[in-house]
Amino acid sequence: xxxxxxxxxxxxxxPPARRFMRGWxxxxxxxxxxxxxxxxxxxxxxxxxxxxxxxxxxxxxxxMGYAGQISYGHAAFFGMGAYGSAILSATHGVxxxxxxxxxxxxxxxxxxxxxxxxxxxxxxxxxxxxLGFNLIVDVILVQWSEVTGGSSGFVGVPPLAVAGISFDTxxxxxxxxxxxxxxxxxxxRNLVHSPVGRALRAIHDSEPGAEACGVPTASYKxxxxxxxxxxxxxxxxxxxxxxxxxxxxxxxxxKSVEFVTMCLIGGMGSLWGGLAGALLLxxxxxxxxxxxxxxxxxxxxxxxxxxxxxxRGVSPWLREMAGRMRRGTGDGSGxxxxxxxxxxxx
Numbered sequence: 578x579x580x581x582x583x584x585x586x587x588x589x590x591x592p593p594a595r596r597f598m599r600g601w602x603x604x605x606x607x608x609x610x611x612x613x614x615x616x617x618x619x620x621x622x623x624x625x626x627x628x629x630x631x632x633x634x635x636x637x638x639x640x641m642g643y644a645g646q647i648s649y650g651h652a653a654f655f656g657m658g659a660y661g662s663a664i665l666s667a668t669h670g671v672x673x674x675x676x677x678x679x680x681x682x683x684x685x686x687x688x689x690x691x692x693x694x695x696x697x698x699x700x701x702x703x704x705x706x707x708l709g710f711n712l713i714v715d716v717i718l719v720q721w722s723e724v725t726g727g728s729s730g731f732v733g734v735p736p737l738a739v740a741g742i743s744f745d746t747x748x749x750x751x752x753x754x755x756x757x758x759x760x761x762x763x764x765x766r767n768l769v770h771s772p773v774g775r776a777l778r779a780i781h782d783s784e785p786g787a788e789a790c791g792v793p794t795a796s797y798k799x800x801x802x803x804x805x806x807x808x809x810x811x812x813x814x815x816x817x818x819x820x821x822x823x824x825x826x827x828x829x830x831x832k833s834v835e836f837v838t839m840c841l842i843g844g845m846g847s848l849w850g851g852l853a854g855a856l857l858l859x860x861x862x863x864x865x866x867x868x869x870x871x872x873x874x875x876x877x878x879x880x881x882x883x884x885x886x887x888x889r890g891v892s893p894w895l896r897e898m899a900g901r902m903r904r905g906t907g908d909g910s911g912x913x914x915x916x917x918x919x920x921x922x923x
Contacts, residue, residue, distance in 0.1 A: 597766050600849065601759070608755045612748065621747035625819060627859045628754035629812045634839045634851040635758075635765050636808025641837070642845035643769060644801045645781030646696060649833045650707035651809045653714035656828025657684050658810030659817040660718060660725055663734040666818075668724075673737045677814040681807050688806035692799045711830045718825035730824030737818045750819050757815065761808065765848055768804075777801060781846075842883060844890025853891040 615621060633655055640646050661680030665671040671679065695706045718725050725731055736745035737753065744750045768774050779787040780794050788794050817823045835858065843854025861879065865872045887894040 593770065601762060604852070605759055608759065612751065618747040621751050623860060623863055625747060625750055625754050627855050628751075628758040629816050629819075630836070630839060630855040630859055631758045631852055632761055632812035632815070633809045633836055634843070634855050635761055635848060636805035637836055638840050638843075638845060638848065638851045639765060639768065639777075639808075640801050640805040641840055642847065642850075643774060643781060644777040644798060645784075646798055646802065647700075647704050647837075648707045648802070648805070649704055649830065649837060650691075650709075650711040650714075651805065651836050652828045652830065652832035653711040654684050654688060654806040654809035655813040655816070655832065655836075656714060656718060656823075656825070657687065658813030659823045659828070660731065660813075661810070662814035663731050663817040663823050664724065666735050667731070667733045673735055673818055677737075677811065677818075680814055681810045684810035685803050685807050688803045689799060692802040696795070696798045696802060708830055708833070711833050715825055715829050718828065725825070728825060730822050732822045734817045734821045734823065736821070737815075744819070754815055754819070757811070761811075762848055769848070773797065838880070842880065842890060844892035844894075847890065847892040850890045850892030853895075857891065 611624070612621075615624075633651060637648065637651050640648055658677075658680045661683055662673065662676040665676035665679060666673045691710055695703065695710070698706055719728050721727075722729075736743050736750075738744065742749070744753045769777075776787065776792045776797055779790065779792055780797060784794050813828075816827075839854035839858050840851065841854070842857055843852065844850025862872070862876055865876050883891070
């Protein structure tokens with residue numbers, strides 16, 4: 578409250594907030610106009626998968642990019658949300674939206690139970706613990722066949738609907754998936770720039786230092802872990818109601834590695850980086866399919882080159898290139914750019 582008179586600006590109208598809203602609005606306009614250029618249901622399918630992945634990666638980025646906690650088990654929460662929503666709606670007749678909410682609450686409780694002991698670990702031990710959790714969930718999904726359908730999967734999941742409008746086609750689900758993904762970016766951004774977000778960044782930089790400053794590190798780590806798991810659960814439920822079928826192979830440890838790679842490639846600690854990572858790692862393999870047997874080799878080589886030349890991710894690299902271009906333009910038009918000019922951080 579005391580900072581508003583000093584700056585004369587409401588937090589929602591600060592330059593970073595305005596930049597985010599400009600980017601968010603530009604993305605919303607692009608999402609709204611893109612269907613005009615799409616020609617096939619397959620293209621809608623790919624973009625729908627991008628939106629679902631973006632929801633998971635947005636939550637995972639809060640955990641990894643801002644709090645500095647590694648998780649290779651988010652495909653388990655993704656699968657729990659998918660199976661929970663599918664079983665509740667198809668087997669027990671629960672409404673799909675209510676099933677999504679109940680599944681998200683169940684995943685939140687599971688994430689809290691898992692997170693309290695697991696997040697006390699550091700480094701490789703934390704990686705192994707989250708991998709182990711993903712393996713346990715994967716085994717349960719396969720072995721509990723009378724409930725989950727086993728390795729064959731679970732079928733008959735009803736589509737989501739609002740006011741009599743059913744999202745049962747690729748085109749209609751496009752609006753739902755991207756609407757949810759865009760909306761979830763807003764609370765994620767608000768969290769990042771809140772006092773809690775600053776505390777998470779302090780934990781990322783130095784957990785002992787954050788504790789010395791009075792930050793309840795254990796509590797914040799569990800809370801952001803639960804929040805990121807809920808994001809994954811919502812994405813899993815959307816996935817289940819979109820496809821109408823869920824199979825355990827979709828939620829194994831390789832899917833968790835894929836989510837982490839999306840964060841790394843896009844740029845950890847950047848919500849726009851999550852979008853870049855989800856888009857690249859979902860669309861690029863589809864584009865490389867024309868190379869048939871060499872597709873995996875080319876895909877791996879591209880990822881390697883990106884990690885070498887863009888070690889911080891695509892989004893920070895693009896931001897740096899844009900800053901250099903602005904500085905170059907400023908130098909050419911009016912000298913060597915004074916400190917604090919337009920070359921500041923985007």
